[in-house]
Amino acid sequence: MISVRGVSKSYNDGLTWAVKDVSFDVTAGEVLALVGESGCGKTSTLKMINRLVELTSGAIAVGDRDIMSIPPVVLRRSIGYVIQEIGLFPHLTVEENIGVVPELLGWSVNRTKERVDELLNLVGLDAREYRKRRPEELSGGQQQRVGLARALAGGPKTMLMDEPFGALDPITRAGVVEEFRKIQHDLSLTVIFVTHDMAEALILADRIAVMKDGSIMAIDTPSELLSNPGDPYAEELLSMPQRQAKIITEIAKSGGEPL
Amino acid sequence: MKLLPDYLGHHLLLTLIALITGILVCVPLGLLVTRVKALQWPTLAVASVLQTIPGIALLALMVPLLGKIGLIPALLALIIYSFLPILRNTVTGVLNVDSSVVEAARGLGMSDRQILYKIELPLALPVLIAGIRTATVWVVGTATLATPVGATSLGNFVFSGLQTQNVAAIIVGCVAAALLAIVLDQLVRLIEIATSGRNGILGAAAIISLLLLIGAGLSPMIINASGSKVPAQTIVVGSKPFTEQYILAQTISDRLRESGFKTDIRSGMGSMVLFEAMENGEIDCYVDYTGTIWSNVMKRKDVPSRKEVLQQMTAWLRQKHDILCLGPLGFENTYGLAVREEDARAYRLTAIADLTPRAPELLIGSDYEFFLRPEWESLRDSYHLDFKKKITMDPVLMYRAISQGEVDVISAYSTDGRIAAYGLVVLEDPRQALPPYDAVLLLSSHVANHPELTEALGVLIAGIDDDSMRQANKLVDLDGVSVDSAAAFLRNGFEPGNF
Numbered sequence A: 001m002i003s004v005r006g007v008s009k010s011y012n013d014g015l016t017w018a019v020k021d022v023s024f025d026v027t028a029g030e031v032l033a034l035v036g037e038s039g040c041g042k043t044s045t046l047k048m049i050n051r052l053v054e055l056t057s058g059a060i061a062v063g064d065r066d067i068m069s070i071p072p073v074v075l076r077r078s079i080g081y082v083i084q085e086i087g088l089f090p091h092l093t094v095e096e097n098i099g100v101v102p103e104l105l106g107w108s109v110n111r112t113k114e115r116v117d118e119l120l121n122l123v124g125l126d127a128r129e130y131r132k133r134r135p136e137e138l139s140g141g142q143q144q145r146v147g148l149a150r151a152l153a154g155g156p157k158t159m160l161m162d163e164p165f166g167a168l169d170p171i172t173r174a175g176v177v178e179e180f181r182k183i184q185h186d187l188s189l190t191v192i193f194v195t196h197d198m199a200e201a202l203i204l205a206d207r208i209a210v211m212k213d214g215s216i217m218a219i220d221t222p223s224e225l226l227s228n229p230g231d232p233y234a235e236e237l238l239s240m241p242q243r244q245a246k247i248i249t250e251i252a253k254s255g256g257e258p259l
Numbered sequence B: 001m002k003l004l005p006d007y008l009g010h011h012l013l014l015t016l017i018a019l020i021t022g023i024l025v026c027v028p029l030g031l032l033v034t035r036v037k038a039l040q041w042p043t044l045a046v047a048s049v050l051q052t053i054p055g056i057a058l059l060a061l062m063v064p065l066l067g068k069i070g071l072i073p074a075l076l077a078l079i080i081y082s083f084l085p086i087l088r089n090t091v092t093g094v095l096n097v098d099s100s101v102v103e104a105a106r107g108l109g110m111s112d113r114q115i116l117y118k119i120e121l122p123l124a125l126p127v128l129i130a131g132i133r134t135a136t137v138w139v140v141g142t143a144t145l146a147t148p149v150g151a152t153s154l155g156n157f158v159f160s161g162l163q164t165q166n167v168a169a170i171i172v173g174c175v176a177a178a179l180l181a182i183v184l185d186q187l188v189r190l191i192e193i194a195t196s197g198r199n200g201i202l203g204a205a206a207i208i209s210l211l212l213l214i215g216a217g218l219s220p221m222i223i224n225a226s227g228s229k230v231p232a233q234t235i236v237v238g239s240k241p242f243t244e245q246y247i248l249a250q251t252i253s254d255r256l257r258e259s260g261f262k263t264d265i266r267s268g269m270g271s272m273v274l275f276e277a278m279e280n281g282e283i284d285c286y287v288d289y290t291g292t293i294w295s296n297v298m299k300r301k302d303v304p305s306r307k308e309v310l311q312q313m314t315a316w317l318r319q320k321h322d323i324l325c326l327g328p329l330g331f332e333n334t335y336g337l338a339v340r341e342e343d344a345r346a347y348r349l350t351a352i353a354d355l356t357p358r359a360p361e362l363l364i365g366s367d368y369e370f371f372l373r374p375e376w377e378s379l380r381d382s383y384h385l386d387f388k389k390k391i392t393m394d395p396v397l398m399y400r401a402i403s404q405g406e407v408d409v410i411s412a413y414s415t416d417g418r419i420a421a422y423g424l425v426v427l428e429d430p431r432q433a434l435p436p437y438d439a440v441l442l443l444s445s446h447v448a449n450h451p452e453l454t455e456a457l458g459v460l461i462a463g464i465d466d467d468s469m470r471q472a473n474k475l476v477d478l479d480g481v482s483v484d485s486a487a488a489f490l491r492n493g494f495e496p497g498n499f
Helices: A042-049 A072-077 A094-098 A100-104 A109-122 A140-152 A170-186 A198-204 A222-227 A232-238 A240-253 B004-035 B037-052 B055-066 B071-095 B099-107 B112-149 B155-163 B167-196 B200-226 B243-258 B271-279 B290-297 B306-321 B341-346 B374-383 B395-403 B451-458 B466-477 B483-494
Strands: A002-009 A019-026 A031-035 A057-062 A079-083 A158-162 A190-195 A207-212 A215-220 B234-238 B262-266 B285-289 B324-332 B335-340 B363-366 B389-392 B409-413 B424-426 B438-443
Touching: A002 A042, A019 A042, A019 A057, A019 A207, A019 A215, A031 A042, A031 A198, A042 A057, A042 A158, A042 A190, A072 A079, A072 A100, A079 A140, A079 B099, A094 A100, A094 A109, A094 A140, A100 A109, A109 A140, A140 A170, A170 A198, A190 A198, A198 A222, A198 A232, A198 A240, A207 A222, A207 A232, A215 A222, A215 A232, A222 A232, A232 A240, B004 B037, B004 B071, B004 B112, B004 B155, B004 B167, B004 B200, B037 B071, B055 B071, B055 B112, B071 B112, B099 B112, B112 B155, B112 B167, B155 B167, B155 B243, B155 B395, B167 B200, B234 B243, B234 B271, B243 B262, B243 B285, B243 B451, B243 B466, B243 B483, B271 B285, B271 B290, B285 B290, B290 B306, B290 B374, B290 B438, B306 B324, B306 B438, B324 B451, B324 B466, B335 B341, B335 B395, B341 B424, B363 B395, B395 B409, B395 B424, B409 B424, B438 B451, B466 B483
Parallel strands: A031 A190, A031 A207, A079 A158, A158 A190, B234 B262, B234 B285, B363 B389, B363 B409
Antiparallel strands: A002 A019, A002 A057, A207 A215, B285 B438, B324 B438, B335 B409, B335 B424
16 A cells, blocks of 8 residues: 655755665555654654655655655645644634545535534534534544544545644543544554554554664564564663553552652 | 815825735735745845834935825835835744644645645734734824825824914824724724634625725815816915915915816925926926025025026026926015024124124024025135034924024024014124025916916015015914915905905
8 A cells, every 4th residue: 555665865965864765565454653762764754655755765655656656735635644733724613624625625515514524423523513613612632533534534545643642631542542443443544653652553553663763673563573573672662661561560569659 | 174084085095005005015025935935034124124214204215216296205105114014924924823734734735825825824814914903003104294295194284283383283183193093903903803703794894994984085086086177277386394385375276266276285395395396297386485596406606686686597497497487476585594682782793794703602593404505505604604503493493492592593584473573683694695585486387378377376476575474474473373364364465355
């Protein structure tokens, strides 16, 4: 579905490289997490796929078509895009926010309206109640649900998500993540998402790519990476949730006494 | 007060054309510089610098730059004045749009143009409108300064009110300008509320009231234009910025109206601006003084007799500038140096030469023009005058300044009723450093051949003597009589039936 071949990115004419010779494939319906520290190149890699960042060398294909052969706006309308800041348009209602891509695709008013209702219900918001609201009237979790609905509006088979749940509080986050998993499964979406939360990557992803200094250090399924990381950095990063869980368990056992 | 609709209409016209042009230029320019970052700093810097030029200076600058007076230079200055707030707020408004919102728009597949029109502009609108509102208030205020460059505005009330000590006129001008600023500001605000809340009815109401306002503002001009009878030509009468000139302009205008002409008075212009305006045909008729033309325009330094000056000037104007001097009005208004009576007695001052030894201790006050005119040079050099300090002030304030001892010598006008009223003595000029200043009626070339007009104005020639003019000036300056009434008083002098 998505094929990334030897892709590199330099923002300063080759002086330094944000992404160096990265290659991976994502099959249809698969979820890939890009993990790593800030500045490791994971967001640049993600944005090169919908050409928000233009690649310096290498090739990317989405659904068997070279992305460079498609005008950027056409490419982006066919790929869902969700960001941590959500970026809902504050001057538009929920309905109009979700209707942006259908409008860009030239859908009829009625078709767009039906689609908006369908998507609001899909993300767990009552269409009648929320359709006419403004983003400022929504909670953080509701805003991200609308952001998700907006990304799905054009019926994309592929989603790119940059820290999609990063701004939500833990309880809300757990709910939204759960719903997203269900939607992803039901629509068999192909998803690439960026996160620095290892637990989220382990729970959501079919495969995880660990990035450091612009390169992929390891790429495999969560269970394989946990049992056989093959790279010291990947091992350290991925064992983080388990180590934290262990510490938490010990705190509980100690009966509240400091360790 | 009867002039209010006319002045308000002109003021509104000036303001709205300037603002609309400002918006049409600065909003696109502002959007451009948010795309081309390299242009941002220089563009805003130029706009800021233009803004630091005082309004009156910017207006004054437009006259020599364009070589014209009236609506065009006033409009250009006001347009420039509206630039900074609109430009700065457009840029700020767009740059303040949350970058994540723009990124989301781009990520969803909006083109640059769609992002601009559907996202950035609507979100920048409140800040942009705030800029337009600031510009509105500034432009309405600055437009009152358009009077001295020959554009009619509410400033006509203020400037002529200041010269003729008519406080009521000043207040009318100020209040009308303030009300206009408030009304326009609120209308723009209404349009903003309507667009942001997408309230069609409110928006329509605001736009309709704006259009009504424009219509109401223009109606006096439209009625004037459509309802005019033969002769359709409007005679533009000019005046310099002092009482005598206001009265004479009114007298000329009254006389022409009685003969069926339409007239328009452009008051409060400087001597050279007025002369050039006449040469360009923007002013048809005004009163100047032989000595002013002799020294300032002809650049003559010799001083022959009154009669010779008049004859040579008349011939010269006809040949070189195609301006007709219809003839002398009958009085002379010379520049003279005046001192307080008690000083004249104490220091035995009778002629200007008596001032020479004392000058280094004395302060001299004068109007806006005198120290820059060749007559001052001639006076200074003939009598070796070296005053401690030269102070420029409005003619209205000179007399009070000398009587209160703030200055010791002033350049007085000999027809000014205030010389006697304030107990001043005009010093003699035996060396004839100053030329004679006979008041003469000048006509531009395209009305000069109009027999009805020259006939109508003919009665003014030799119709006003020194004493009548001095009395008319005194009526306005000291007795608080209106310019209209003073003009009527003058007219009695040359209309035999009224005696």
